[in-house]
Amino acid sequence: MGLLPAAMDTAQARVMLLTIGLQESRFEYRYQVVQGRPGAKGPARGFWQFELGTRASRGGVWGVYLHEASRYWLSIVCAARGVAFEPQAIWERIERDDVLACAVARLLLFTDPLRLPAVGDAAAAWDLYARRTWRPGKPHRQTWDAFHAQAREQVAGVHA
Numbered sequence: 817m818g819l820l821p822a823a824m825d826t827a828q829a830r831v832m833l834l835t836i837g838l839q840e841s842r843f844e845y846r847y848q849v850v851q852g853r854p855g856a857k858g859p860a861r862g863f864w865q866f867e868l869g870t871r872a873s874r875g876g877v878w879g880v881y882l883h884e885a886s887r888y889w890l891s892i893v894c895a896a897r898g899v900a901f902e903p904q905a906i907w908e909r910i911e912r913d914d915v916l917a918c919a920v921a922r923l924l925l926f927t928d929p930l931r932l933p934a935v936g937d938a939a940a941a942w943d944l945y946a947r948r949t950w951r952p953g954k955p956h957r958q959t960w961d962a963f964h965a966q967a968r969e970q971v972a973g974v975h976a
Contacts, residue, residue, distance in 0.1 A: 834967035862910035862917035
């Protein structure tokens with residue numbers, strides 16, 4: 817978060833990022849695990865499980881790369897992390913560069929036109945994640961609230 821404007825580093829943003837990371841990878845998997853195929857990598861990378869996307873789809877890394885709200889900041893982060901400012905290179909690097917992956921995740925949240933949900937609003941946070949930004953193919957709402965509570969506790973502990 818230190819590579820982005822200070823205004824992007826809020827308790828609301830931290831709760832969203834922690835919750836999404838828990839939901840997507842449990843902060844255990846740096847690439848999408850393919851069920852029934854040990855060691856096989858699915859299309860998503862990093863703790864926040866970003867897909868590459870395409871220019872046409874404007875999703876995944878491509879979406880953050882192309883969006884007018886995030887493009888400039890992504891270029892700054894890429895320069896600081898020593899990664900080429902191009903979607904394929906970013907997507908490949910986020911599997912092993914957690915700082916870059918976190919910044920890309922935060923920038924995806926920044927592309928949403930609405931304000932970040934209040935720290936305690938798990939339902940609004942779910943809506944931002946599931947319907948407006950990540951839009952997972954198989955959303956698991958049943959795990960969200962517990963992860964959101966865990967993230968709130970962590971953020972409260974840091975900001976106490």
